[in-house]
Amino acid sequence: MFDSERVNTMESMESNIKTKSQIVDLLVNHDVTPTQQRVKIAEVLLARHQHLSADQVLDDVNRERAVVSKATVYNTLGLFARKGLVREVIVDPSKVFYDSNTSDHHHIFNVDTGKLEDLHGGMLQIGSVPALSDQVETVGVDVVVRVRNKN
Amino acid sequence: MFDSERVNTMESMESNIKTKSQIVDLLVNHDVTPTQQRVKIAEVLLARHQHLSADQVLDDVNRERAVVSKATVYNTLGLFARKGLVREVIVDPSKVFYDSNTSDHHHIFNVDTGKLEDLHGGMLQIGSVPALSDQVETVGVDVVVRVRNKN
């Protein structure tokens, strides 16, 4: 419980990032050159905890006027994921979701609506992660509760 | 309860199914009309516990001579999944895996090799599945340990 509270506190800092200079710092801290397009994408995606597909990011970023191309959105999201700025969530075979919340948490996916939501802290716990072969190391553990609408 | 026990009993037999008539029975029990193509696909996929993509199934089924078309493979795998004969595993954004083991278990996915393996029983446990809204019901809980090769 205490752990999850602390994590939430840290997260709440990220989700409050608003100014361009804070975004720039964040990118630089994650070893990402803060180009005009990347900053714009980060402003949209990291503004709050959310799960967006590449296409949604593309739309949001270019809502007012065209700022970023499709190829750059894909490249940038992949880059952000590699650098740990966002988390890729693979639950829908038709597209990848990018989660602006990088702290440890799980997901609940509605197969009827295609909606992805967070499943917070104490709600579901992993007992123990198994020992792995010496050849490999764990990247992460993904837990997805798949639900559908009743009747 | 009785239903699920019966199903489990049948499933434990699945990995040993070899004869065509056993396959036919299995399909019929799962409310699937046993056509020539479906039986062939089931023979290949359900022969043992394995994780195959649609493309792999297509190749395996037509190894000797063309027996089933691509469209039918996709249709059939989707049908099998809906009927509970196989389990869809979504871990690789580029393709869906079909798991011939429908009993409760988790997965370990190597992002470098693209290989998917089972993670058996006691190795990793879910503490408690969270309460859901009245609107939805759980379809399943997927746990994936994502690993990569060292160095």
Place this chain on the structure above:
DNA sequence: ATTGGTGCAAAGGATTTGCAGTCTA
């Protein structure tokens, strides 16, 4: 005959790629 199943090719949608032009450091 009617219903369901199959095959082929075309369509669809997400993501990647090649390359020329542009920006950052």
Place this chain on the structure above:
DNA sequence: TAGACTGCAAATCCTTTGCACCAAT
């Protein structure tokens, strides 16, 4: 200026669809 980054379009890859033909009841 050199190396990175971006944009556009074309190309890929997986999966779905439309529709005519075949099969089983």
